[in-house]
Amino acid sequence: MTRPEQELDILEKISLILGEGLELNEVFQHAMNVLVDQMGIKQASLTLWDDVTEQMRIIAAVGLSPEEMAKGRYALGEGITGQVIKSGEPRIIADISQDQDFLNRTGREHLIDENDKRPISYICVPVKGETAYTGTISIDKTYTDELTLAADARLLTIIAGSFAQTIRLHQIVKVEKDQLIEQNERLRDNLGKRYHFDNIIGSSPAMEEVLGIVSQVATSRATALLLGETGVGKEMIAKAIHYNSPRKDKPLIRINCGALSPQLLESELFGHVKGAFTGAVKDKTGRFEAADGGSIFLDEIGTMDPQLQVKLLRVLQEREFERVGDHHSVKVDVRLIAATNLDLEEAVHSGDFREDLYYRLNVVTINIPPLRNRREDIPRLIDFFLDRFNKENSRNLRRMSREILNTLLRYPWPGNVRELENCIERAVVLSSSDEFTDDLLPLQIRMFAQQVRGTGSSESLETTAGRLAEQAIREYEMNEGQIYEIVVNQVERALITEALEHPGGVKTRAADFLGINRNTLNKKVKDLGIEADG
Template sequence: MSTGGNGKSVSPVLEGMIGSGTAMTDVYRLTRQVAATSATVLLMGETGTGKELVARALHELSPRASGPFIRVNCGALSESLLESELFGHVKGAFTSAHENRTGRFEAAHGGTIFLDEINSMSYTLQVKLLRVLQEQEFERVGDTKTVRVDCRIVAATNRDLLDEIDADRFREDLYYRLNVVPIYLPPLRDRSEDIESLVIFFAKKYAAANGRPIPRIPSDVISMLQAYSWPGNVRELQNYIERATVLCTSETLTMDLFPPHVRGLAPVRISRAKSGGIQKMCSELVTLGLMEAGDDAQDIHEKIVSLVEKEVLLQVLRTCQGTQTKAAVRLGINRNTLHKKIEDYSLQSEAR
């Protein structure tokens, strides 16, 4: 907890963000430090790590807070549409330009413009953006009149821009103009100490949104979620907590409310099987005596999942040399659950 100039304590956590681990504390500190300046900021991090939240904080903590905050997703539009979106156009500039239009840079005058997925911008537009950064001016599409703007630029990327430069997809001079103050947002797998706080926050949020009581979250569920790699980061965690909260029929969030892959037991996804693959698999299962001809789809699914689960358990037990405590941690389940599954699949000879 720091102290502001008026003597009041200032929370280190940025508004809208959860987590007080070392990795995020560094993000909060740097964000607050640079927000009061006019420096261009480059936010780097995987999808779902909270780059837009940091961009908004940079704006709201800056002297420009009373001005507009304009967000543009550069990866969502084609080159021609993005150019018109950013810089505006005049009537007749192209077929569908029936009237003059103000671009996002003009709309952000006196405030902040957030350029998300900047790595998706074409070389041509990169040249125009470089000019805005250097000269604070541009022309609308189809016009020769120069427009001057005063706005702060915050850019974000989920790619390594140095790799993009090596691949001739991003201009080196633009990179150095954007990379005045880089802020790296760590993936969720590198901030497992924040998972419990995030889970509690989202559970409360979705319980209130759905008129449910706030569920209790056991320590084994937290441990399971901390063991998962979270490729979709906070956004993925948020989705699964919403799902678990909605499906919960008791006062406790249990592990079975989460998808098998989060629990470390990913089933075969039958819907993704190639044409004829399911029939071939069923035929092999009948031959092996593991199912009977005429079994319905639910029976087939359950038996395939059981086979996969048994094989996963077997491999992990062997990797952990039969030590159940290690195997349970690696699988993201508690030891009692593992012990029951060992009995269900008759794997006692592999466990100790």
């Protein structure tokens, strides 16, 4: 092969390598290996200017150890490398043992070829950035003749020109990657602050109890089971658990188990291999694998198909699973947070939910109260949603009459916090001034207010309590010293009896309805002599 043919072959091979999109170090090594094979070079190095240290440093090399690379640092104008970057002109050293500018900074042992005792030659060419020279490419090879060295330098200069574009692209990608990492760190920090316990609205006794449990379970790796009606904020509590846990820097993956068919849900949770089923045209990573090291939030877990429940049970027990269509186990370290608005105990009794899975999930159960059981939080929630949606929609809805506030405080909120959120967002979007008027309320809330006014039962809970207190004192004035206990017991007995009848006598639902835990309910039922099933 003639010299021109050899050079064309080298350039063609290196251009293909540059198009492979590998890491810069790998690209350089692969390209220099071509020169090792066809030109007999012994060492090669790529140096780039470091703005932090204000030095040239070796970032990729062939024939150098990591320790030798670490020694390769040069100030501007220092040694051959520093002079080339300063002048922008290539340097050819026929015999490095005779050149005073060759610093041997990397500490090579032999400055002549050990086999035939010929000198070692050195070529260093500049790599030009957009506006200035930003690096060098250098090679060592056994001396042949001056013409060959000159031809090698011209070829290396062409290769350096190709590398310049590759280096620029890699630097652009690195900057963008660093920006993404920084942005992700800011987002994680913001999420951590957003879901910190101090920023969750809930000063009512019912929510303080919930947040107390959440703060304890967050720092553990225990499975958490969130129970509560639709819209109470189960996802918010799941995020609070994750972002206040040691896993906060790892992913939190959410999936709604009730939104997908059993086959699709299995593929989403555990992934699949190509050809596992019709439409599986390539391998797919499942949510459990994506959540490795972090947490997975399975919403509406009560709707999960029984066959999938078996597979989920294995993940909880053994922390491993198989992708759909695969026989190889995948090990994961995932913290499970599950949620449902169903009565899982009842589902176990009816055979719709596996008992063994229920006990695996029921490590730490958190009952999230409905909004009607935490009415003290409604004013703060209203203020929070007004601030948020005013900012998002460039509105200034602020003034709310006492009558409208009372309506919102007494409305039963079957959709819970989510319904209140939608109510306030609707009002802000439709507002044309800063005054919150009746017509901004949804129809069902306006009808509720009219119904209350129409039946004459607009008496507030506070007024009702005052009237009942006066009546109790009149009726029990002969029982001085016992009035409080008698009246409170009667009110509790009536309230608990009504609550037990309201959801069909199931204590778990009654406890949720009242905003107390089941143990407290059981004790009161026993102390007050109330007849109750279950």
